[in-house]
Amino acid sequence: MTGGAGFIGSYFIHYALARGETIINVDKLSYASNRKNLLDIENSPRYFFEQADILNREKIAYILGRYKPSAVLHFAAETHVDHSIDRPDDFISNNILGTYTLLSAVLEYWRQLPPLEAKLFRFHQISTDEVYGELVDNAPLNMEGAAYCPSSPYSASKAAADHLVRAWFKTYGLPVITSYSSNNYGPKQYPDKLIPLIIKNALASKPLPIYGRGEQLRDWLFVEDHVAAIYLVLTQGVVGEGYHISANNSQRNIDVVIKICEILDDIHPNPSFNYKKLINFVDDRLGHDRRYGIDSEKLIKELGWKPMVSFDIGLRQTISWYISHKDRYP
Structure with a gap:
């Protein structure tokens, strides 16, 4: 798997190892990667780490030949929308060219497998749900197969990567599968995303920046629910299909921030002020989509998945972790 030292990837590694899998983690260790997320399993005989960039085809080919994996999960990506607006070159390079380079190496590896191994x-x-672009108010949730309409350099680069994956399936027969998730949250997330940023700033008594008036609607998916769904899709999903993973938990950004403040007031009160006093509305992001939404009924009905962690419980668990790990991130 690529990007295993990142937020979602590290959770997937723990989940898969607990189910007896062997994992080869390929990660170039960018700013959002953190090997501390994997310290407890680094000595596992079923876990291997290779520091490598997916743009390095020779290194990827070497890793594939050495370990001979039965599956490749592609987590590695630049994912922060603000960063994609400021420096889109990184997203074009890593998300599009990186995916192309990885697919090219994997196709060559797959073609050399014995027939049964190649079939499996x-x-x-x-x-991500962002490849579909903005949903207008009251529009139904996007189903699998909906037209792509990305809005940001980030979502455009992910859409391009998805199209490459689909092309490698249709043209070359590479057995691919794609999963799309809504916004993830949970302990150990790098604090440039909304929930960990708000928690980190609040604990440091810094302003809590909210774009516009915070009216943006997002579905919030606990990371442990997400990786359970990924594993299910990988092991039971149909080749060539796509699967949506969402929690049916749409919330306005301002409501999420207020809820974080209220939980902090309860479990980590500041004697000087109420945390909501730190809320600071800032100029909206360029091209900011107001609403995303994907329907996960296919995953629920066909593969039997359902989210297990409610937003209130998951958010409280996340906040408690950041309180206990204030020094984890700069």
Whole structure:
């Protein structure tokens, strides 16, 4: 798997190892990667780490030949929308060219497998609900197969990567599968995303920045629920299909921030002020989509998945972790 030292990837590694799998984690260790997330399993005989960039085809080919995996899960990506607006080059390079380079190496590897191993092999693309673009108010949730309409350099680069994966399936027969998730949250997330940023700033008594008036609607999916769904899709999903993973838990950003403040007031009160006093509305992001939404009924009905962690419980658990790990991130 690529990007295993990142937030979602590290959770997937723990989940898969607990189910007896062997994992080869390929990660270049960018700013959002953190090997501390994997310290407890680094000595596992079923876990291997290779520091490598997916743009390095020779190194990827070497890793594939050395370990001979039965599946490749592609988590590695630049994912922060603000960063994609400021420096889109990184997203074009890593998300598009990186995916192309990885697919090219994997295709060559797959073609050399014995027939039965080739039939059982899977390339799993980890995508996002943002490739579908903005949902207008009251529009139904996007179903699998909906038209792509990305809005940001980030979502455009992920959409391009998805199209490459689909092309490698249709043209070359590479057995691929794609999963799309809504916004993830949970302990150990790098604090440039909304929930960990708000928690970190609040604990440091810094302003809590909210774009516009905070009216943006997002579905919030606890990371442990997400990786359970990924594993299910990988092991039971149909080749060539896509699967949506969402929690049916749409919340306005301002409501999420207020809820974080209220939980902090309860479990980590500041004697000087109420945390909501730190809320600071800032100029909206360029091209900011107001609403995303994907329907996960296919995953629920066909594969039997359902989210297990409610938003209130998951958010409280996340906040408690950041309180206990204030020094984890700069």
